[in-house]
Amino acid sequence: MTVSTAIARLNAADPDFARHLDHLLSWESVSDDAVNQRVLDIIKAVRERGDAALVEFTQRFDGVDAKSIDDLILNRERLELALTRITPTQREALEKAANRVRIYHERQKQDSWQYTEADGTVLGQKVTPLDRAGLYVPGGKASYPSSVLMNAIPAKVAGVTEVVMVVPTPRGEVNELVLAAACIAGVDRVFTVGGAQAVAALAYGTESVPQVDKIVGPGNIYVATAKRHVFGQVGIDMIAGPSEILVVCDGQTDPDWIAMDLFSQAEHDEDAQAILVSPDAAFLDRVAASIDKLLPTMERAEIIEKSVNGRGALIQVRDMQQAMDVANRIAPEHLELSVADPQAWLPQIRHAGAIFMGRHTSEALGDYCAGPNHVLPTSGTARFSSPLGVYDFQKRSSIIFCSEQGASELGHTASVLARGESLTAHARSAEYRILTQEKGN
Known part of the structure; x- marks a missing residue:
């Protein structure tokens, strides 16, 4: 297999830099008419025929030989069995990550409050958890146990009474790590269904799948389109675009480290975006050389190559202040400040989903076990959106007496x-x- 990169090189001093940057950042998540109509048909069928439609779609789309809805339900005992089927090292890693995620999110809990005015009038806010949350988890080989932790644990910390997980098992392929993560995170019920039909079931309920108040979790274009259509009937977390990383570096970090940090997002899929910004042109050259050197060693080299060539960039700026300006313009999902004194530059950052401070803080740590949530706003929506958190599973009622x-x-x-x-x-x-x-x- 031959892979090579021709990553774009941009210079903020160029007169047409803004136009080139806008073109690089553009990404449309709009479903085509065929996908949209197919999703609408699926939602309609689930609303009308409930469990029978779920079984039929699971047979058709996932190749699962399910005779009834009972074949698509996993009980708590099955989740506990998964804990015994993974390796002790895997279990330890899941439990450590879950503990860190839980400790971090405990700090996000909002409590009810009231105050009394001089004439006896009482004003305040009552904070209440959602009754039930639905968690969508991709299935098969594209399985992410870390996403189970990141979505389920904040809901449980918020006090959500019941967390219902849906996860497809294409051709009957069950991911034990995902089920083990569900067990550790406290998921209450699991249905092995996926796609738009799973979203519809969570939104409207069936004879067996309970109706939820909010649906969270990533999925393919059918899942994203379905979430759009059911929004209003239920809450949703966000419509996520491809993964993104923006690294701002002063030129003093090992270029191999930076190249691998860019790869860590590019390997997600061909539409993922990896961008490096630096005032040091020679450093950009060294990173480009590291990219070419390391790419052939990657298991997902073809995906990384398409991502880097299609949506990646090395951007030269005048100085670190301009680097901050470019970062705010991009409003990235993940921002690495790979610089000598990241704390000094932190006040300059206005728009970013998560900020990784210093040369040793790789974005990958945030994906798995640092503690903050890895469900983050993409496609520039960090201008007005926040990471998934406990507050997404709580609602606030005004109190007036x-x-x-x-x-x-x-x-x-x-x-x-x-x-x-x-x-x-x-x-x-x-x-x-x-x-x-x-x-x-």
């Missing part, structure tokens, strides 16, 4: 504003509660 005096005082203000909007019933509702003495005044 008016004392007699408080209702009377607020009634005057509400009356004026309501009548200004020509909403007389609103005004009179508030006015009824104005104290008689005040009305006379």
Whole structure:
């Protein structure tokens, strides 16, 4: 197998740099009409025929010889069995990662609060966990036990009563690591179904699959399209695009390290994006040489080659300040600050899903076991979105208690504003509660 790279080289000093960068970053996740219609048909079938449709689609799409929905349900005992089927080293790694993820997310928990005003009026917020969350997990060889931990543990920390996992098992292929991760993370129920049909089942419920309040977890274009269509019926985490990494380096990190960091995202799929920004042109040359040297040694070399050649780039900037400007412009999913003093530059970063500080902090550590969530905003959405967290599984209700005096005082203000909007019933509702003495005044 012959692989080679022709990674794009950009210079921020070029007059047309912005145009070239926009072209590099562009990615459309829009489903074509055929995919969209197929997903709509699947959702309709699941809503109308429930379990029978799930069994039929699983037979057709996954090649699983399921006679009934019972063949697609894994109980808690099966998850516990998976723990005994993985190696002791794997179990230890899963448990250590799960513990770190749990400790980190415990700090995100939001509590209810209230305060009392001078007249006795009480205002506040009641924080309540979702009743039930649905977790979609890709199946077969493209299985990610780390995603099970990252999605299920925040839900459990938030206090979600029941976490329901769906995971396809193409041709009956079960990934024991995924089931072991589900056991460790506290997943309550598992159904071996996938695709748009699994999303529809979670959103609307069937005779066997319970309806959930929110669906989280990654999937293919059919899963993403289905999540779009069921949003509103249920909550969703995000519509994720391809994985991204942006490395900002001052030129003093080992170029082999940087090349491998770029590979770590490029190996996800051909549409993944790996970009290096540095003010040191000679360093960019050294990294390019490392890319060419190391690429033939990679198991997923063909995927990396297509990703790097198609969407990767080495960008030269004037100085580190301009590097920060470019980073904020890109708003990457993963940002590595591979520099001497990352803490000094941290205040400059406004848009990034996760920020990896220093030369020794590879993005891969965040993917598996550092603790923060690896479900991150992609495609520039870090401008307005955050990593998945406990707060995604909690909802907030406003608390308003008016004392007699408080209702009377607020009634005057509400009356004026309501009548200004020509909403007389609103005004009179508030006015009824104005104290008689005040009305006379």
